[in-house]
Amino acid sequence: MNLDLTPEQSAFRDEVRAFFAENVPESFKSRVRAGMRLEPHEFTQWQKLLHARGWGAPSWPKEYGGTGWDPTQLYIFETEASRADAPVQFHQGLELIGPIIFTFGSPEQKAKYLPAIVSGDDWWCQGYSEPNSGSDLASLSTRAVRDGNEYVINGQKAWTSYAHVANRMFLLARTDPDARKQAGISLFLIDIDTPGVTIRPVVTMDEIHHTNEVFLDNVRVPPSALLGEEGMGWSYGKVLLDRERGVTAATTTRLAQQLRGARKVAAETMLGGRSLLDDPRVADRLAQFELEVMALEGMVMRTMAEATSGQDSGPRASMIKIRWSELLQQITEYWVELQGYGAMAFAPLGPFEAPDAWAAKGMIYSRVTSIYGGSNEIQRNIIARRALGL
Amino acid sequence: MNFDLSEEQQLLKDSAWRYGADHGEFTAWRARVSRGDAFDAASWKRMADLGWLMLNVPEDDGGLGSGPVETMVVAEAIGRYLMLEPFVSTGVIAPALLTGATEALRAELMAGLAEGKVVIALADAEPGGRFDLNHVAARAEAVDGGFRLTGEKSHALDGAAADWFIIPARTAGADDSQDGVSLFLVPAETSGLTVRRSRAMDNRHNASLKLEGVVVPAANLIGGLGDGFPLLRDALDRGVVARLAEAVGAMDAVREMTMEYLKTRKQFGQTLGSFQALQHRAVDMAIACEEARSMMYLATIALSGSAAERRRVISAAKARVGQTSLYVGRQSVQLHGGVGFTEELAVAHYLKRLIMIDMAFGNADHHRAELAASLRVSAAAA
Numbered sequence: 001m002n003l004d005l006t007p008e009q010s011a012f013r014d015e016v017r018a019f020f021a022e023n024v025p026e027s028f029k030s031r032v033r034a035g036m037r038l039e040p041h042e043f044t045q046w047q048k049l050l051h052a053r054g055w056g057a058p059s060w061p062k063e064y065g066g067t068g069w070d071p072t073q074l075y076i077f078e079t080e081a082s083r084a085d086a087p088v089q090f091h092q093g094l095e096l097i098g099p100i101i102f103t104f105g106s107p108e109q110k111a112k113y114l115p116a117i118v119s120g121d122d123w124w125c126q127g128y129s130e131p132n133s134g135s136d137l138a139s140l141s142t143r144a145v146r147d148g149n150e151y152v153i154n155g156q157k158a159w160t161s162y163a164h165v166a167n168r169m170f171l172l173a174r175t176d177p178d179a180r181k182q183a184g185i186s187l188f189l190i191d192i193d194t195p196g197v198t199i200r201p202v203v204t205m206d207e208i209h210h211t212n213e214v215f216l217d218n219v220r221v222p223p224s225a226l227l228g229e230e231g232m233g234w235s236y237g238k239v240l241l242d243r244e245r246g247v248t249a250a251t252t253t254r255l256a257q258q259l260r261g262a263r264k265v266a267a268e269t270m271l272g273g274r275s276l277l278d279d280p281r282v283a284d285r286l287a288q289f290e291l292e293v294m295a296l297e298g299m300v301m302r303t304m305a306e307a308t309s310g311q312d313s314g315p316r317a318s319m320i321k322i323r324w325s326e327l328l329q330q331i332t333e334y335w336v337e338l339q340g341y342g343a344m345a346f347a348p349l350g351p352f353e354a355p356d357a358w359a360a361k362g363m364i365y366s367r368v369t370s371i372y373g374g375s376n377e378i379q380r381n382i383i384a385r386r387a388l389g390l
Numbered sequence: 391m392n393f394d395l396s397e398e399q400q401l402l403k404d405s406a407w408r409y410g411a412d413h414g415e416f417t418a419w420r421a422r423v424s425r426g427d428a429f430d431a432a433s434w435k436r437m438a439d440l441g442w443l444m445l446n447v448p449e450d451d452g453g454l455g456s457g458p459v460e461t462m463v464v465a466e467a468i469g470r471y472l473m474l475e476p477f478v479s480t481g482v483i484a485p486a487l488l489t490g491a492t493e494a495l496r497a498e499l500m501a502g503l504a505e506g507k508v509v510i511a512l513a514d515a516e517p518g519g520r521f522d523l524n525h526v527a528a529r530a531e532a533v534d535g536g537f538r539l540t541g542e543k544s545h546a547l548d549g550a551a552a553d554w555f556i557i558p559a560r561t562a563g564a565d566d567s568q569d570g571v572s573l574f575l576v577p578a579e580t581s582g583l584t585v586r587r588s589r590a591m592d593n594r595h596n597a598s599l600k601l602e603g604v605v606v607p608a609a610n611l612i613g614g615l616g617d618g619f620p621l622l623r624d625a626l627d628r629g630v631v632a633r634l635a636e637a638v639g640a641m642d643a644v645r646e647m648t649m650e651y652l653k654t655r656k657q658f659g660q661t662l663g664s665f666q667a668l669q670h671r672a673v674d675m676a677i678a679c680e681e682a683r684s685m686m687y688l689a690t691i692a693l694s695g696s697a698a699e700r701r702r703v704i705s706a707a708k709a710r711v712g713q714t715s716l717y718v719g720r721q722s723v724q725l726h727g728g729v730g731f732t733e734e735l736a737v738a739h740y741l742k743r744l745i746m747i748d749m750a751f752g753n754a755d756h757h758r759a760e761l762a763a764s765l766r767v768s769a770a771a772a
Binding site for chain 2: 129132133134135136139158159202203204205207269270271272281329337340341342343344345346347348349350352354360364367368370371372375376377380
């Protein structure tokens, strides 16, 4: 048992470190540090930079354009990204649908979709949740009915992040209304500009337009839009949700960024001739965060190592999602507390900058992390049922 | 021991809630906010007509000279209906400070604010002092016929719409001394004064200030020269307690919305409220609201008590209301799930309001430290 890197891994780390040092755009850093998402065009810019280096799909096998890295290399990559205030790659194409396509898709679907995900030319959005099917996703009511040589899709999707910038969408729809809840669901890959798709923006409390409602009104798609087999969509979807939590494991390495941001404010804010960092109460709080982040990183490292050797990590992915979101919320909240009145200016009403607003926006944004990707309540249910046998 | 409202206070409460129900509709509120208005001028006029802005104006100045309970009752409605009008800054803090103003300005401004014609904002904090009220590094030097002010202020609640600022500046003593602080009335349009207006996450329009040789006449001094701190402290205590009531009103409203959601939203074929894990959460939220309300009463009563007791109770109340209100606000968003995170429901706006109330005039952490300091002093004296 040790944490040592092999000489090859050390060399890899140096290579990655050098790449990040040279390539992370300065303009990204303050937002990345606050745990905010970048603008869509910036995500694409970053994806293209990585793609040019051959690192467009760090978690994919080589045969589909990935790097073929093992989980330890992935962990090194993400940790170095965090050190350099590099963003997390946009995940919906890369981590959610891409792996499903290369696992269950037809040769034509693989050829059509995978290269454009890796190159950043395609943007995928996820049509899963519905107004009445959030945590209880399997109750979804969007229908896909076979009509001659087409499927006709009708329904409404909620929380479709970035539908307004995406050119493609993967969605779950019910193809057999008589089958048991999960059994009648199929997975479709559609173009967002297909007639009948209407997008309504939903502004979230960070005052940013990330997400949308999507209305599907007699959307006609060819049979080749079906991924895998009819009625199997739920089982593919479950693979996706598990991967989504894996994405969280990568994101977890970014907590160090938020902690660094908070520490910097504490170090730079002077009160009575001393920095806030000299106040033992502040130092204690930051130390508490450090130790909780360290425990979480330990969990992530074990999960990565187990994945490398093919072991099942049980419910740890759910545990990591819970702890990561809680810590992200608490650290950004404390960061804003440290800013004090500096955080009051959410939006300037005049010709001046509000450089400190990112932490407050990051704090507000963090509220959704305990809701999305399976809320923390659902994660706790999963752990209780699957792992603890309750 | 009695926590009941008097008959008149109950009438005022009923009228304030009725006003909120009639004019506090959320769709209209959102439309106003997206127009970018600091607050609604017509609503402000109505509040003046209802007498809310006279509550804290002494009878000698033509006001009602009411007590802290009346302010509490109105502020609770302000929070419950997310009203954006500058009641606490102009209707509570300013009249308390203006009692120290020179006769002509006092008469003019008391009348103006009571009628809703003048907005007055206190610039209570500085960049180097965080939430410490006694940290006043801004300087005022005597010049021919008046004073010349230089320095920075990091926060003035409702300052974006202010016609006048009340600015603490030092005429003697070290930066952190309570002695040597003087208070000045400064018109918003003054040479040398830069007002940086900004919108906070709760859609209040506040300001930070830069003073570069702002000259005011000697008549703009409030209270004695170098002797402004006790008045400043008193006025701010009143403002803090009013904001506690605002928080309690907001907490109750957002908790009620969440309870309604738990009772109606169904997932997995049953209402969310039938899940025991969420029932326990709802119970903790109800306890939090009870604690906060109790603290609000104690702090309101303490405003009429002895100085030492008053500081202790107000700091304890500000800390506990901050803690409980953030819990209730965050859990309300969480229990609503995705819709709670959108701008389209009031829930998110209540959380943002509660975050800003916690930060105003020192957050929970700051006030817990203040309480700790005052407990140390009493332990040493015992």
